[in-house]
Amino acid sequence: xxxxxxxxxxxxxxxxxxxxxxxxxxxxxxxxxxxxxxxxxxxxxxxxxxxxxxxxxxxxxxxxxxxxxxxxxxxxxxxxxxxxxxxxxxxxxxxxxxxxxxx
Numbered sequence: 001x002x003x004x005x006x007x008x009x010x011x012x013x014x015x016x017x018x019x020x021x022x023x024x025x026x027x028x029x030x031x032x033x034x035x036x037x038x039x040x041x042x043x044x045x046x047x048x049x050x051x052x053x054x055x056x057x058x059x060x061x062x063x064x065x066x067x068x069x070x071x072x073x074x075x076x077x078x079x080x081x082x083x084x085x086x087x088x089x090x091x092x093x094x095x096x097x098x099x100x101x102x103x
Contacts, residue, residue: 007068
């Protein structure tokens with residue numbers, strides 16, 4: 001497997017790169033997994049009495065792949081990003097008439 005690992009680009013090669021494109025199907029799949037993770041994490045907040053609330057979200061993204069360095073060694077090339085924001089949330093009750101009263 002390591003015989004198919006590429007090298008880093010040269011500075012001249014990098015000058016000709018306009019950007020990077022991610023496979024849309026892979027991105028959609030990843031976003032579906034992220035949505036499921038958000039819902040699972042939000043489920044821990046059902047214990048609060050309040051019915052409408054805001055949740056602060058923080059997600060770290062780490063993308064990596066093996067690349068050969070100048071000495072021919074295989075190294076892990078890593079790109080990272082972090083997203084922060086607020087998600088509006090509300091509880092969904094089986095029987096809304098039995099929802100807790102918030103004063």
